[in-house]
Structures are given as C-alpha cells and as structure tokens.
Amino acid sequence: MSPADASADRTRPLPPVASPQPRVRSHHGDDIEDRYEWFRAKEDGAVIAHLEAENAYTQERTAHLDELRGRIFDEIKGRTLETDLSVPVRRGHWWYYGRTVEGSQYGIHCRAPLASDDDWTPPVLSPDTEVPGEQILLDGNVEADGHEFFSLGSFEISNDGTRMLYGVDSAGDERYLIRVRDLTTGEQLPDEIPDTFAGAGFSPDGRFIVYTTVDDAWRPDTVWLHELGTPVSDDVRLFHEPDERFWVGAGFTRSDRYLVIGLGSSITSEEWILDADDLRGEPRVVWPRREGIEYEAEHAVVDGEDVLFILHNDGALDFELVRVPASDPSGERTTVVPHRPGQRLLGMSTFRDLAVVAYRRGGLARLGLLDYATGDVDELSFDEPLYAVGGGGNPEWAPPVLRLGYGSFVTPATVYDLDLATRELMLRKRQPVLGGYDPERYEQARVWARAQDGTQIPISLVWKRSFGEAGIAPRPLHLYGYGSYEHSIEPAFSVARLSELDRGVVFAVAHVRGGGEMGRQWYEDGKLLNKRNTFTDFVDCALHLVDHGYTTPDRMVAEGGSAGGLLMGAVANLAPELFAGILADVPFVDALTTILDPSLPLTVIEWDEWGDPLHDADVYAYMKSYSPYENVRADVAYPRILAVTSLNDTRVLYVEPAKWVARLREVGADALLKCEMVAGHGGVSGRYNAWRERAFELAWLLDVLGVADA
Template sequence: MAVEPETESPAPTEVAPPVAKKVPTERVHHGDVVVDEYEWLRDKDDAEVVAYLEAENAYTEAQTEHLKPLQDKVFNEIKARTKETDLSVPTRMGEFWYYTRSFEGKQYAVSCRCPIDGPEDWNPPELSVDVDIPAEQVLLDSNELAEGHDFFALGAFSVSHDGTLLAYSVDVLGDERYTMRFKDLRTGELLPDEIPGTAPGATWAIDHRHVFYLTVDESWRPDTVWRHELGTPRSSDAQVFHEPDERYWVGIGSTRSEKYLMIWVGSKITSEGWMLESAYPEGEFRVILPRREGVEYSAEHAVVGGEDRFLILHNDIVEGVKAENFVLADAPVDNPSDMRMLIGHRDDVRLEDVDAFSNHLVLSYRREALPRLAIWPLTESGYGERRELSFDLELFSVGGGANPEWVQPTLRFGMGSFITPSRVYDYVLETGEMLLRKEQPVLGEFDESDYEQHRHWARAADGTQIPISIVKRKGITAPAPLLLYGYGSYEASTDPAFSVARLSLLDRGMIFAVAHVRGGGEMGRLWYENGKTLTKKNTFTDFVDCARHLVDAGVTTPEHMVADGGSAGGLLMGAVANLAPELFAGIDANVPFVDPLTSILDPSLPLTVIEWDEWGNPLADKEVYEYMKSYSPYENVEAKDYPAILAITSINDTRVLYVEPAKWVARLRAHKTGDSQLLLKTEMSAGHGGVSGRYAKWKEVAFEFAWILDTAGAV
C-alpha cells in the first residue's frame, strides 16, 4: 500500500555554517606546486579538529531538524516491515544445525545450534521463534559482547571441525583491529587464550588444536599469518607466512574437503597460493604456482576420478591471447603446472568462482550483466553435464549459500531481485528439484506484484552501452523523483537485491535506479579495465550519461534527481558534482573518497600502496599524477552552483579517512556559489561501515532517506 502524503515540512533552521580556518600547506610533485589550505584537518587528536567536526554535526542537525518527523516515520516503516524476532535457515555442519536468531529490541544477532537427528538428516528443522528448540545451545550472543560499547563488530566466528571449539573476535572501536577469544562449546567456558590486534577471520587445522590467524601492518594491510596452539601464550605463536611487498594482501582459509590449508596472496592484478596438508599444521606451506605480474589465479581442491586435483581459475595467456574473462583448468595437486583446459575463454562470460564438493562442482559466472550459477556433476569418468539455474525474471541475483560440508545431497543457494525478497533454496542434486527453505519476511501489506523492475541502456559518448537497472512502484507517472546509485570501482558489481528500507522511497513515488558504470564488474573484466587507472574518467562520464539518458527518456528531471554513492562510489559522487552539477537536485556521498590524489601520494597512509594497481602510482608517474589531479573532486572544486550535498563519514574509518570529506566540504563551503545546502555528518564512534547495530543503522538510513526525499521533492 502506498504511503500517505507527508504534511509540508517547516523550513530548515537558520544557522550560520561553520567556516574552517585556512592553514596553507605546500605540496610539490613533478614540479607541480599545490597549496592545500585544509590539510590541518587530518589530525583527529587535535581538539580544534574535533571542535570543527562537532560544529559541522551541530549545523547538520539544525539544518535537518525539520526532517525529524519524516525520519521517524521512515524508521518506523522499516521497523514495522521487519520481522524483528526471527531465525535464519539452519545450516548443517558435522553433528549440528547452525543458525542465528534475532530478537525484537536487540541490536545484534545471537548464534545458536541444535543437534541433527542422524546421519541422513539433511532437511533443516522448521524452527519456530515461538517454541523452545530442544537441546538448543547459544554459541555467542553479540548483544552481551557489545554491552557498554558505542560500536561493536564481529570479525571471526569459526567453529572447529569437530564442533567442540569456537574462535571469535570483536572490534569495539571501528578501526578493524580485533581481539580473538576461544570458547569450549562442551562446557561454555572461555579459554584463557586471548590474541589482540588481529585481522578478521580464523582458520582451524583439522587437529582442532591449532588455529591460524592474520595480523596487519601499520597501513592496516593483512600481511602476516600466525599459528596459535591452544593453551600456549600469544608470545609463543609461530609466524608461518609474511608478505613484505606492500602491494599484496594476505588471507588464509581451508578447502571444503578439509584436506588443505590455503594461504592466498593478492594484489589488484596478481595472485599466488600456498598450501599445506591440514593434518600437519606445523609443516611448511609450499607454493602452488609462483606469482607472475598480471596473472591472477585461484585453486580449489577436488577429487576427480579418484585423484586429488586442483581446479585452477586463471587469466593467463592461452594460445597467445590473454584470458581476460578467465578460464578454468584442472591439474594434479602434486604438479599444479600440468594443466588441462576445462572451460575456455569467452568474451561474453566472466568466470568468477568454482566450488568443489565430493560429487559435484558449482560454477559462478556473469553473463549479460547478471550473476549466474551452474551445477556440474563429477562422475566416475570425470565431468558430467553442466546445468544452469534459471529464473523467470528480467533482473535477478543468484549465488551460493552456506555449504560447509564436503559430502551433502543438496546445494544451498540464495536468489532475489530488486522486487523479490531474498530466498534461500536447497537444490536436490539427484533430482534437480529446488526446495524453498525461506523467503525474507516483509510484514504489512507488501505485494511484489505492486512493483516493477526493468533494464535501460544509456549510450556513452564513446558509443558504449551502459546498463541501468530501474525499480519503481507500478502506476507511478513519469517524470518522477529518482535516486540514481553508482559505484564503479574494484570490479565490484551492484547486482539486483531486495531492500525493505527502499520500500519507503518507492511507496512515496520515488524511482530507484542503478548506473552499472565502467570500473565495476557487471559486464566482465574489460568493463573493469576500462574504468580504472588512466581510463578512470569513464566511470564518471558513464554516470553522467546515464543521468542524461533518464532525463531524455522522460523518467525524471534534474530538479527531482538525487545521486548516491559511497566509498569509491563517493569519489564518483564528488567527480559528478564537478562535471554535471546541473543534472542533480542533490548528492548523497557516504564515506566518500574525494581527496584521492593526496591519499595515493602518501604511502604511509593505510592501504595506499595496495591501491596503486587500481588508480596508478602518482608518485612515480607524472602522467598518472596529472590524470588523477584532473578528476580529483577536492582538487577541482570551483566557484559555481553545486547541488545540495550530504557527506557522511566516520572518525575511525581506516579505509577512507574522515579528513577527505571534511576537507572537501570545507573547500566547497569556501568556493561554491548559490544557496544549495551543504552538510557534513561525522559519526564520532564508528568506522568505514558506519554505525553498528541494526536499529542504529535503520536510524541512519532513515536520516538519509528523509534528506533524499526532501531534496528530490518527493514529500
């Protein structure tokens, strides 16, 4: 049912905006002298910096005071549509079914388990929130762990293979450094072992006595793998792997078969794997395939025809041509270089992942800007016939779910769309039947048939066709208010996904659209390659061309369109504000990467060196320096009319430092013309993901949506 029209909101409170002082700081690179007047805002321990951020918060609060009734209404709508006391679909691992509970009034999930009925029990129990679950065991209550903290995040939650031990880690600051603890699930007691300063994640060896974890360097880069033996002090932990090259991240995990521990080392363009038999955790890891610049690969353990083999997904040169969209090969575990081709290269299909089970494989890939999933049986003679899962929807997403067991008769997967609440299925391997285990509950009078989703294509200046996903309530008369979202970096794809919160926009007559711009991964690896480093401007111009298409097609008007993006998508927002301010009524920028040149020039900042493969190295390359300077939002602020801008950041963010939007807003305030609203909101106890806790997140979403609706004229 559509939302009733809002009563007219009073005007914003008249309060003078904060004005940041100017402290000239000179920067010289490649003979170019830059004077930065707001670099002093970088020191978050400076009382004057904190005072400025708090003044901006006070100004934002005053300017949005009139929206609080609408904000409260949107928050209550999200809350009313959400089944607050609920359970996830149980996942079988070993002798237990694992699931999470949520409770009305509680911010965080509670992790639980209950015993299976027997070896053949593969039908998840139909648990009820209203009935006590026999033999239920609470493994971890995050609400208890979060008590007394303004911020809480879980970094590791890993149960040992025999189900007796739990490794978990928590962050209570938002800086993504976690403290790891261990719990004996037989007694419920915490072990004395405590490991501070870890990165997310924990991996058990098959002996249930050794656990592997990661630490980060001064730039927050996971660079070292450690082995901890339960019952021994942290000082006795063994360093088993260290990556000194600052371009590479390190990760560790184990194969689904539990036979091998795997260390993965990767930059943006190069990867390398190391393996160790899990039964010998104190042994030496050995390289699978030595790294070669520009070659990425993954290796998944499978048993084919009784032989241990690695399934190797790679983008190396095949028959003289670079396999940009990746190929799949297999090879003996004891000789990974002896590869045979299984799936060759295709220009229109981007292979993304392969998962191995005892008797089948699962392929994940992209075609026509949508994710796909296929089941591939393993037979006595090798590989059977692949079957792609299909759905009767124009736009959809599909992906593997929780499938921890090596031997299982079903495959758990999830699917959904912009208008279809997310669904959890079990695919029966023997029959091909798809069993619906759960659909995301949406309370109230929600009816999927009241909404529609479509695909548009915008023509870029160079002739490239850019996909746009459009979602709206049926019966909306065009042109209508519209929120245009974009990201376009790191080969990340914005796939169709349902949002309970978004209904508060759609039911007020607002259209939601996603511009699948270059730099993302929706259309394959070349889509990404043509939106990074020295082609990065395609990301920005694609978004502008998508906005113009929506206006020219009569879907919306510039007076009613708001642009939205976060992190690297916030860079997109800042660039678009400079390129085409006349196209938008407002821009919502979350933790925006709007001062990229200053950050990428400083290798001492968190994650900078790793980013050089994505953006280029402006320190070493004058061409890269000049190119980045030509699009950097902060560098290109001008004396012109900008749309209304809302910038949201977090003071403990380690990925995009709060100083970037703080400097950007300060410079905009000093230079822009006109009377459009300019707001900066800084969370004073959060990290890159913003506030923690579901109610706190709903309140933040409601705040943004109220601003968006007001700015787009949808209220």
C-alpha cells in the same frame, strides 16, 4: 534571488568556519596549497571540535526532517520481523542458525543437534516454539554491552563442535581481539589474540587457530599459527608477504585437505598450500606469481587423485578453468571451462561429487553445476529478468543438497536448497516483509544508455506500479553508482528502499565501467588512465534518464559510497546541473592526496587500481584532473550535498569528506557533513542504529526530491 530566498538565507544557521592553515604539497614540479590538510590530525582537539560542530550544524539544518526520519525508521521497523530465525545450516552433528529478538541490536548465534546423521532437511523454526536441545553460542547483545560499537570479524566452530572462536572489534577500526570458548563447559579459554585481521579459523583437528595480522598501513601481511593452550608469544609465523601491494589471507579447503594461503594485489595473485595435517611444514606455491596474472585454486578428488581446479586469466581475459594434479600444480593443465569472451568466470566451490561455478553473462550473475566426469556445466535458470544468485552456507564436503541465496529488486532475500540428484529447488525461506508487501505492486527493468564513445551502459530500474510506468512521465529518481574494483551492484531487495518507492521515487542503478557487470574489459575500461569513463558513464546515464522522460534534473538525486563516493564528487564537478542533490557515503573525495602518501592505510595496494601518482607524472596529472577535492569549481551552482563519514574508518579516512565539505563551502555550495564519532567504514553497528542512519539519509534525499511530505 527572490525575497523568499533572501529571507531563508538570513534565517539559515551559519555553518562552522574552519580556519585555513595552508600547507604546500609538491610533486613533479607542481605546488598545491592545501588549506584543510590540518584536519588529518585526529588527536587534535580542534579537529574533534570542528567535526562536532559540523554534526551540530547538520542536525540544526535538518531538524525539520526529524518527524520524517521517525516515520521512515518506523516504516523500516514495521516491515521487519524483528524476532526471527535464519534457516539452519548443517555442519557436523549440528544445525547452526541465528536469532534476532525484538528490541535487541545484535544477532544471537545458536545451534541444535541433528535428529540423525541422515538428516539434511533443515528444521522449520518458529520464534514462538522452543527448539529442542538449542544452545546459545554467542549473544552479540551480551558481548556488546558497555561498547558503543560492536562487530564480529571472525566466528567459527571447531569441526568436532567443542570450541568456538570469535574476533571482536569495539571501535570500528577493524582490529579484532580473538577469544575462544569451550562449548562443552561454557568457559572462556585463556587464549586471547589481539590486533588481528578478520577471518581467523580452526585447523581441521581443532588444535590450532590460523589468523592474520596487519602492518602499519593496515595491510594484512602475515599468517600465524596459534596452538591452543600456549602463549601467543610462541605463535609460529607461517607466511609473511613484504611486498606492500599484496594482501594476505588464509583458509582451509572444504575438503580439510589443505590450508591455502592466498595473496593478491588488484592485478596479481599467488597461492601457497600446506598439508592440513602438517601445519608446521613448509608451504609450497601453486603457481609462482606473474605480474598481471590472477588465479585461485580449489581442491577436489577426481578418479581417486588429489587435484586442484584453478580459475585463472593467463591468456584469458574473462578467465578459464583448468585442472592440475595437486602434487604438481605447474604440470599439465586440463581445460575444464574454456575462456568465452563476455562470460566472466568469477569463482568456484568444490564438493566431493561436483563443483559449483559462478560467472556473469549479460550483466547478471549465474550459477552452474560442474560434473567432474564429463566437464559439463548445467546452468541454473530463474524466471525474473533481473536477479542475484549465489551459493551460501555450504560447509559440508559431501552434501546431497546445495544451499543457495536468491533475490531481486522486488523479490525479498530467498533461501533455496537445490536437490543435487533431482535438480529440484526447494524453498526454505523468503525474507518476511510485514505490512502487506506484494511484489506484484512493483516492477523492475533494464534500459541502456549510450556513452560518449558509443558504449551501451546498462541501467537497472525499480518502481511502484501504482505511480505509473517509469518513463511515461518525469518522476523523482534516485540514481546509485559505484564503478570500481570490478565490483558489481546486484539487483537486491531492500526493505528501506520501499520507503522511497512507496512515495513515488524510481530507484535506478547506473552500472558504469570500472565495475564488473559486463566482464573484465568493463573493469579495465574504468580504471587507471581510463578512470574518467566511470564518471562520464554516470553522467550519460543521468542524461539518458532525463532525455527519455524518466525524470528531470530538479527531481534527481545521485548516491554512491566509498569509491562510489569518489564518483559522486567527480560527477558534482562535471555535471552539477543534472542533479538536485548528491549523497556521498564515506566518500573517497581526496583521492590524489591519499594515493600520494604510501604511509597511509592501503595506499600502495591501491596503486594497481588508480595508478602511482607518487612516481609517475602522467598518473599524477590524470588523477589531479578528476580528484573531487582538487577540482571544486567556483563557476557553477552545486546541488545540495550530504557527506556521511566515520571517525574510525580505516579505509576512507574521515579527513577526506571533511576537507571536501569545507572546500565546497568556500564556493557557496550547500554542503552538509555528518560524522559518526564511534564507527568505521560500514557505519554504525547494531541494526536499529543502522536503520536510524538510513532513515536520516533517506529523509534528506526525499526532502531534496520534494516528496518529504508524501
């Protein structure tokens, strides 16, 4: 250690010291002493005091970054048009849109009447121009008044436009209180439904609300029917799923013909339909569940017959699309889009005259228009080598235009309307980026890394051209990863990311196995007893970027959140020498402890993703071999680590990163913990709060990369 390093160590504030309180956990003949499991007692004053001490220590250790955090926040704010309006979406006799106002944390939900029933061209709205007939439906800033946290889990207008329901979470624990407002009078109706899950909706006739509730493990398990004007105690239970592996949800088809009750685990699904005009009737199953078979159904009318289009993986790894009679879903199947290995069908949306099919091919999202008469799929094409595209804001059953969302690493979020008759894409709005943003100053590309078993792993890159081509000379690099639940990381634009790129940082995404970028097999090869591929793929991507001159280990920071935080913890143990820093957001780093306890939120559901270590000794041994908390090493020098969590997170409990950081400190790691005391899995609420949170993380990241003063 140099004299300068020794002096720095003497002046560095001391971290909080948590008194170990060993508890022994025994499974499959294996005894594990856990020194910090006592952190789980959320109501214990000593635990809260420890978390607050961690926050104070983190603030003290990063106090030198206060000015940089302020600059980054100002950069995000300065690039954002704070007073703005979204592109209106037509539903019924109204255009619905949102407003943001400078200085306000939350959005404002609005609507304005159509000029005529033939009006399908959304009005061009300006913050400086009054919108004729505008109604303020819900002002999030008013609703959030007096609460440190505010989030909407449900928001819907009845088909006739006279009533609004909305579900509010004011703690971050994702339990929502549903309220109802009469939009003709502005009065709140007496109907209030507490402790609901997200996603409630009106019946087509507006008489009922369909909503779901959760069990003690935070699993949505029951669908309810509430008749407006009646006591909640009289609500009818439409469906209950006792199997703890399955989530339940419900929603009406776009045609308003059926209520669809869907339930699914990670590997199995089942759907039930109920006539929308007989909601007190008996649901009927579409296809009885079969272990390992997933499907989803959409209603359409073809040649005058009610049919269901069903996307499924029965004998089709990457899924196929079939059509069946709605009156007899288990009857004869007509193949519409056959299974094509490597083209992963993701979903479909049916309309009166056609359907939109979403799929992935070559690592990119695709959209195609399905002609009911011919079965042909007309794929939409876009010019950029990397992009993300999807349908959005299409509530109408028979629209002449289709609303699309589009973007890339360099193209800000863009709204198009596709004319279904001419196939013309009409630009409705592109996210304004203030301060002279020019996409031509930035470049995006995809390269491929070779994994240990020879598999080619895609890496997406974006950088600012003025710093030179990526890969010509080593540059500071920010490598992001996730790799679970078949979730794909799309090449999406980020205003906050510009604060990195403009300082010369290359941003990269390692599309590791366990995600969905390259099809269903890509997911299968990164879950259960193949989970280690996720971690080694990320390491191999980092090695590729070093070996090919993009960066050096002392100039690379890795980031991941939630299940991607598990990736970060595993990588820290596997290859600490490859990174200067690791940023772990709400990280799932005590995975084995959590998945062993079926009383914890979501554990049983997660067994399909990770395996069941409680009953299977092989799974137990495998998870123990990679779970970050179990495998903290005393024989290595860890990179700098920042873990960010939230006290009220119900998905990854705060206790996991708190324990992990304490254990890392035992072996001398420079690890920081930041715990939001009033927030959930998604972090703080409110856009300015979210910007400040991201500015905090980016300032730390840039400091680690050595470009904090750039």
